[in-house]
Each structure stands twice: as C-alpha cells, then as structure tokens.
Amino acid sequence: MSDTEAPAAVASLPTVLGALQDPIRLEMVRRLGEAGEPMRCSALYDTISKSTAAHHFKILRESGITARETVDGQTWVRLRTEEVGAALPGLLDAVLAAANRTKE
Amino acid sequence: MSDTEAPAAVASLPTVLGALQDPIRLEMVRRLGEAGEPMRCSALYDTISKSTAAHHFKILRESGITARETVDGQTWVRLRTEEVGAALPGLLDAVLAAANRTKE
Numbered sequence: 001m002s003d004t005e006a007p008a009a010v011a012s013l014p015t016v017l018g019a020l021q022d023p024i025r026l027e028m029v030r031r032l033g034e035a036g037e038p039m040r041c042s043a044l045y046d047t048i049s050k051s052t053a054a055h056h057f058k059i060l061r062e063s064g065i066t067a068r069e070t071v072d073g074q075t076w077v078r079l080r081t082e083e084v085g086a087a088l089p090g091l092l093d094a095v096l097a098a099a100n101r102t103k104e
Numbered sequence: 105m106s107d108t109e110a111p112a113a114v115a116s117l118p119t120v121l122g123a124l125q126d127p128i129r130l131e132m133v134r135r136l137g138e139a140g141e142p143m144r145c146s147a148l149y150d151t152i153s154k155s156t157a158a159h160h161f162k163i164l165r166e167s168g169i170t171a172r173e174t175v176d177g178q179t180w181v182r183l184r185t186e187e188v189g190a191a192l193p194g195l196l197d198a199v200l201a202a203a204n205r206t207k208e
Contacts, residue, residue, distance in 0.1 A: 015125075020125075021124075091195075091198040094197075094198050097194070
C-alpha cells in the first residue's frame with residue numbers, strides 16, 4: 001500500500017537556496033542524489049537526533065526539494081529531481097556535483 | 105589609481121548558498137550578473153540603508169562571490185564569475201538564470 005502526500009510546489013529561489021545552505025540538509029540531499037532512488041529517513045543522517053532530523057526533513061519538504069512517501073507503513077524520502085530541475089534548471093545538478101566533490 | 109584588495113577564496117558550498125539565499129544579496133548578485141562588469145555599490149540596492157547594504161556586501165565578499173575594487177577613490181563591486189565558476193561549476197549560472205526568470 002502506497003500513500004504519497006500531495007507534494008509542495010518547488011519554492012522560490014531564495015527559499016530553495018536557504019534549504020540547501022544548511023550542511024545537514026545538504027548532506028541529506030547529497031545522499032539522495034547519490035542513491036538516485038528514495039531512501040529511508042534514517043539513512044540520511046548520522047549524528048543528530050531524530051527530532052532534529054525531522055525539523056530538517058520538514059524544511060526540505062516545504063521547499064519542494066523532497067517528498068515523503070509512505071510504503072507499507074514505512075516512510076521514505078524522495079529527491080524531487082525532475083520538479084526542482086524544471087523550476088530551477090541546473091541548480092540541483094550544480095549543488096550535488098559540488099557537494100560530492102567536497103565529500104571526496 | 106586602482107586598489108584591489110586581496111580577494112577571499114571562494115567559500116564552502118554551504119557558505120556560498122547561505123550568502124545567495126538572502127533576497128537582497130541575490131538581487132545584488134543578479135544585477136552584477138546582468139551588467140557583466142563592476143558596478144558602484146549604490147546601484148545594487150534600492151530600499152535599504154547604506155549600513156544594511158554594507159552588511160550584505162560584506163557577506164558576499166567574505167564568501168568569495170564578489171570583490172571590492174577601489175578606483176580613484178570610488179568603490180566598485182565585481183562579481184567573481186570565473187572564480188566562483190571554477191570552485192562551484194554551474195552554480196552561479198543556474199542561480200543567475202533562475203533569479204532573472206523570477207524578475208521577468
């Protein structure tokens with residue numbers, strides 16, 4: 001059983017940049033970009049509490065960068081690559097590339 | 105007589121995104137991108153005070169996005185297109201394109 005909530009529109013450029021400028025959220029997005037598929041929430045962070053992570057997931061979701069999907073009672077996070085790419089062409093690609101270079 | 109201060113290195117991705125996520129700074133950068141050449145500080149903002157503008161210029165400069173140049177006692181701001189492009193390929197292009205689309 002799959003339950004996908006109605007996704008937010010991709011937010012304005014300042015809001016999207018604001019969502020991405022936080023190192024924890026940037027790492028969440030980087031991992032999603034690397035995976036190329038939805039991931040479990042818990043796979044997207046290491047050293048922060050679950051409630052702190054929930055705060056960051058909310059900001060990503062409200063900016064339209066990610067969507068939450070519930071499959072068989074389990075929550076997954078999906079990077080909205082196409083939607084963000086359509087709203088802000090090239091931005092996510094450039095951010096992911098730079099984030100991965102930093103990670104190397 | 106030209107006096108160009110030693111430019112900062114382009115900052116980390118989170119810092120650069122943090123500098124760009126503010127609407128006032130984004131508009132400063134957008135105008136510089138459109139002009140394609142250094143501009144006088146006062147041409148880069150409208151409705152804020154000079155001291156508020158100075159604060160925003162400092163953040164852009166410290167993140168390595170802009171440089172301040174003094175020519176004959178007058179201060180100009182230059183967008184460091186090449187330096188940012190080398191450090192974070194595609195990012196500034198994507199941001200400028202999106203900012204200009206919003207402006208249309």
